[in-house]
Amino acid sequence: xxxxxxVGRLVIGDDGKTLTxxxxxxxxxxxxxxxIEAALRFRDAGTECTIAVVCAGAExxxxxxxxxxxxxxxxxxxxxxxxxxxxxxxxxxxxxxxQSSGGADLVLCGRQASDDDQGVVPAILAERLDMPLVSxxxxxxxxxxxxxxxxxxxxxxxxxxxxxxxxIVTISNELGTPRYxxxxxxxxxxxxxxxxxxxxxxxxxxxxxxxxxxxTKQFVPTVQSSCQMIEGASAAELADALVxxxxxxxxx
Amino acid sequence: MSGPAVVACTWGxxxxxxxxxxxxGRTVAGSLGGELRWLVLGAxxxxxxxxxxxxxxxxxxxxxxxxxxxxxxxxxxxxxAQYCTDSTPQLLLFNQTFQVRDAAPRxxxxxxxxxxxxxxxxxxDGGTLRVTASAFGGDTRTxxxxxxxxxxxxxxxxxAVAPEAxxxxxxxxxxxxxxxxxxxxxxxxVVTPPKREGPRLEDAQTIVAGGxxxxxxxxxxxxxxxxxxxxxxxxxxxxxxxxxxxxxxxxVGLTGKITRPGLYIAAGISGASQHMVGxxxxxxxxxxxxxxxxxxxxxxxxxxxxxxLEILPELTRAAKAR
Ligand SMILES: Cc1cc2nc3c(=O)[nH]c(=O)nc-3n(C[C@H](O)[C@H](O)[C@H](O)COP(=O)(O)OP(=O)(O)OC[C@H]3O[C@@H](n4cnc5c(N)ncnc54)[C@H](O)[C@@H]3O)c2cc1C
Ligand SMILES: Nc1ncnc2c1ncn2[C@@H]1O[C@H](COP(=O)(O)O)[C@@H](O)[C@H]1O
Numbered sequence: 001x002x003x004x005x006x007v008g009r010l011v012i013g014d015d016g017k018t019l020t021x022x023x024x025x026x027x028x029x030x031x032x033x034x035x036i037e038a039a040l041r042f043r044d045a046g047t048e049c050t051i052a053v054v055c056a057g058a059e060x061x062x063x064x065x066x067x068x069x070x071x072x073x074x075x076x077x078x079x080x081x082x083x084x085x086x087x088x089x090x091x092x093x094x095x096x097x098x099q100s101s102g103g104a105d106l107v108l109c110g111r112q113a114s115d116d117d118q119g120v121v122p123a124i125l126a127e128r129l130d131m132p133l134v135s136x137x138x139x140x141x142x143x144x145x146x147x148x149x150x151x152x153x154x155x156x157x158x159x160x161x162x163x164x165x166x167x168i169v170t171i172s173n174e175l176g177t178p179r180y181x182x183x184x185x186x187x188x189x190x191x192x193x194x195x196x197x198x199x200x201x202x203x204x205x206x207x208x209x210x211x212x213x214x215x216t217k218q219f220v221p222t223v224q225s226s227c228q229m230i231e232g233a234s235a236a237e238l239a240d241a242l243v244x245x246x247x248x249x250x251x252x
Numbered sequence: 253m254s255g256p257a258v259v260a261c262t263w264g265x266x267x268x269x270x271x272x273x274x275x276x277g278r279t280v281a282g283s284l285g286g287e288l289r290w291l292v293l294g295a296x297x298x299x300x301x302x303x304x305x306x307x308x309x310x311x312x313x314x315x316x317x318x319x320x321x322x323x324x325x326x327x328x329x330x331x332x333a334q335y336c337t338d339s340t341p342q343l344l345l346f347n348q349t350f351q352v353r354d355a356a357p358r359x360x361x362x363x364x365x366x367x368x369x370x371x372x373x374x375x376x377d378g379g380t381l382r383v384t385a386s387a388f389g390g391d392t393r394t395x396x397x398x399x400x401x402x403x404x405x406x407x408x409x410x411x412a413v414a415p416e417a418x419x420x421x422x423x424x425x426x427x428x429x430x431x432x433x434x435x436x437x438x439x440x441x442v443v444t445p446p447k448r449e450g451p452r453l454e455d456a457q458t459i460v461a462g463g464x465x466x467x468x469x470x471x472x473x474x475x476x477x478x479x480x481x482x483x484x485x486x487x488x489x490x491x492x493x494x495x496x497x498x499x500x501x502x503x504v505g506l507t508g509k510i511t512r513p514g515l516y517i518a519a520g521i522s523g524a525s526q527h528m529v530g531x532x533x534x535x536x537x538x539x540x541x542x543x544x545x546x547x548x549x550x551x552x553x554x555x556x557x558x559x560x561l562e563i564l565p566e567l568t569r570a571a572k573a574r
Binding site: 010012017019086087088091111114115116117118119120122123124126127128132133134135136149153154155156157158159160161162163164172173174210211212213214215216217218219220221223225226227228229230232235236238239240242243245246249251252 | 323324325326350353354356357358360361362364365366367368369370382385386387388389391392393394395396397398399400401404439440441442443444445446447448449452454482490494500501506507509514515535536538539549550551552553554555556557558559562563565566567569570571
């Protein structure tokens with residue numbers, strides 16, 4: 001979801017915790033699009049693989065069709081009311097799905113959801129599947145032994161790491177712009193039906209479906225503005241006035 | 253429950269972040285009616301006992317092991333899981349560093365406990381822990397209730413609270429805590445470590461940042477020149493990093509650096525919340541923008557309406573003239 005399209009347009013619904021549908025477009029998380037892009041680049045480079053995109057949620061249809069249009073081989077929906085679960089439950093569900101579907105050679109996630117920004121689900125998934133976690137990647141390459149070599153975007157610059165597969169890698173925006181499917185692919189994808197995997201079929205204990213974290217409220221914080229406009233007839237005047245002001249206030 | 257109410261856990265972060273975390277930890281421990289402990293993984297920061305005393309810490313727990321200190325999170329998660337089992341804290345707080353982003357949620361999964369990232373406030377409401385976090389890139393605040401097994405985990409955003417020493421200082425002792433990391437084989441191996449170039453934005457006292465209003469990659473040097481003239485560091489908004497005008501290490505904001513300079517000059521930056529997350533803790537923000545209605549002016553102390561391509565060189569000149 002592209003947040004910058006939303007600035008100032010966020011409307012909290014009557015429940016006091018979720019954003020109204022009209023104020024947020026139901027789009028795929030941009031980082032997830034980049035994760036799919038990362039997978040498609042393997043195939044472009046000649047790696048033989050099946051790319052399955054799975055989404056747990058109440059109305060994942062359009063999101064999954066977009067994934068299919070981008071080039072996913074399989075789209076999988078796990079219907080669940082998102083408000084009744086937390087990241088643990090999401091992670092447990094996705095892990096159970098990966099196990100029940102015969103495992104995965106590589107699991108790609110977005111670095112964080114662009115609504116709640118939590119970035120927790122991939123780590124839970126990594127623990128549940130006992131896979132190494134490599135987060136915030138700008139580039140992913142496969143190594144000869146079935147492992148991955150990943151370039152991570154760290155606060156100190158790029159770091160290159162390797163680990164054996166199967167691994168969980170989370171993708172950051174530095175990967176680059178995901179492909180936009182052609183009209184023909186979008187039309188084709190519209191007909192594609194997701195494979196529906198019911199929660200009950202995943203064999204999770206009731207306790208695993210109990211949320212530990214519950215969203216009770218969401219609000220838009222107010223900003224108290226106290227901006228003093230600097231006056232000047234030219235760029236030079238503005239600059240002099242600002243520098244004088246900052247020196248007067250001991251900022252400079 | 254016999255364990256401490258709150259444990260503030262740190263490794264490898266700046267003193268100012270530690271002081272913020274201890275301030276928040278002390279408040280929450282007070283409302284839980286228990287003790288605040290400070291858990292340090294790896295080397296003890298300089299003056300740790302002094303800091304701990306000033307910030308009202310009951311005691312310092314110190315875990316040192318050769319396996320800690322790598323970029324991977326396997327050893328940290330194992331050490332923390334053992335600590336939690338032995339010390340049974342009610343709440344574990346972290347500074348949200350790059351490593352904590354991985355380690356804390358993994359720990360939550362291993363212990364089967366609740367976790368909230370991007371935390372900015374914590375309160376206690378009749379047995380329920382209530383955590384306010386930043387969401388939607390800073391556009392909204394979410395409030396979460398945590399239930400179930402302890403310790404509950406909260407990763408706290410930089411600049412969430414202002415550091416404040418305790419009314420009464422304490423006299424904490426450092427206790428060595430042993431963990432057994434013999435079975436840990438770090439699964440993620442570093443091939444090429446990051447090369448940090450130049451001073452860190454996080455430590456900069458003055459930052460001059462440029463955005464899309466610079467219009468062209470070549471104009472980023474106007475930002476660098478003013479930064480140099482002020483003895484500061486150059487920063488950037490995300491779109492111009494994505495376009496390669498500036499280095500990713502220069503990005504300020506939600507998915508970049510969280511800074512806290514004395515002076516932040518934003519040139520040609522609109523003031524999107526995802527950007528402001530990274531600079532709103534600046535003592536003085538100056539905004540230069542052609543659009544008088546730009547959101548950045550709501551956050552700025554001083555505003556200049558005009559073309560940054562003209563104003564930046566003039567500021568460089570004025571800054572150099574003493
Ligand atoms: C999940 C997520 C994470 C993000 N993380 C970050 C992040 O970490 N950091 C970040 O910065 N952004 C981040 N963003 C992007 C953010 O939402 C904004 O899109 C971005 O900050 C806008 O950058 P900008 O201000 O440079 O560009 P714009 O929004 O295009 O603003 C350009 C501004 O320059 C002004 N201008 C134009 N010409 C001139 C001129 N000649 N002189 C002066 N002013 C001029 C315009 O009036 C405008 O206000 C993120 C977005 C998402 C969805
Ligand atoms: N309901 C879900 N279905 C599929 N993937 C998910 C779901 N929730 C989270 N993820 C994955 O986990 C990443 C981080 O999400 P979050 O932890 O919610 O910030 C997302 O970018 C997705 O790749």
